[in-house]
Amino acid sequence: MTTTTNQQGRPDQRTRADGSQPLVRAVNVTKSFHGNEVLKGIDLTVHRGEVVVLLGPSGSGKTTFLRCINQLETIDGGRIWVDGDLMGYREDEKGHLHHLTDKQVSAQRRDIGMVFQRFNLFPHKTALENVMEAPMQVKGVSKAKARARGLELLERVGLADKPKAYPGALSGGQQQRVAIARALAMDPKLMLFDEPTSALDPELVGEVLRVMRDLAEAGMTMIVVTHEMGFAREVADHVVFMDAGVVCEEGTARDVISNPQQERTRSFLRRMR
Ligand code: ADP
Helix, strand or coil: CCCCCCCCCCCCCCCCCCCCCCCCCEEEEEEEEEEEEEEEEEEEECCCCCEEEEECCCCCCCCHHHHHHHHCCCCEEHHHECCCCCCCEEECCCCCCEEEHHHHHHHHHHCCCEECCCCCCCCCCCCCHHHHHHHHHCCCCCCHHHHHHHHHHHHHHHCCCCCCCCHHHHHHHHHHHHHHHHHHHHCCEEEECCCCCCCCCCHHHHHHHHHHHCCCCCCCEEECCCCCCHHHHHCCCCCEECCCEEEEEEEEEEHHHHHCCCHHHHHHHHCCC
């Protein structure tokens, strides 16, 4: 692997030998809430088809960082590119940044699927209607097409028999799988998962992780915030350990989880056991 410098001259250890552009590149991202700096200069590179797992103690800034990637939060400093697009801004010839319009931001966000800890399904819509909604409303897909694709996606997440079920009649694991199908319905190039199994009863965690693993095997690029170490070990191509708003340590799962170099990583992993 060669070392090059990224857009702001910082060293980047994760450039691919074939020179291909990463799908996600974050450089020196900062974010504060009311003077409290939550992200203190985060760099992240995610290649196409990679699964990156973000680990770290509660409050370290993982959720905020995910929300910055898909612009549920605006960043204070640094830059984030997804598929070569500078998120949220246009850069002029002099290097000055200009906010994109809401419409332009929405267009960027359309290509990024997000799955939350709480499933946020529409309670008054069936599983299938939940999956059909965004393609019809946002992309103007016909009802027939949205329906056919919705059924296909429900089958993919193991819910072929539940198109007519309302969220209230589904288990947490089933609701989360509907939420994954709903995100996939927009054909995202990137999927963000924010602790997707942490609100679930333990016996329902496996079925959601299984769907995520299938997605990874099918080549989806994913950034996953999770405390599921087994998933991180088996599925992650790259593991990033965050603490107090900085990336403390990163590498393969074997590097970070099995052979951590930093005391902060070790102490976190001890607490996870
Ligand atoms: P993690 O996902 O690692 O648990 P978060 O990104 O959720 O961490 O939170 C990092 C810090 O930012 C926490 O101290 C949290 O209280 C704070 N924070 C997150 N969102 C907001 C917000 N909207 N307003 C104020 N503080 C926030």
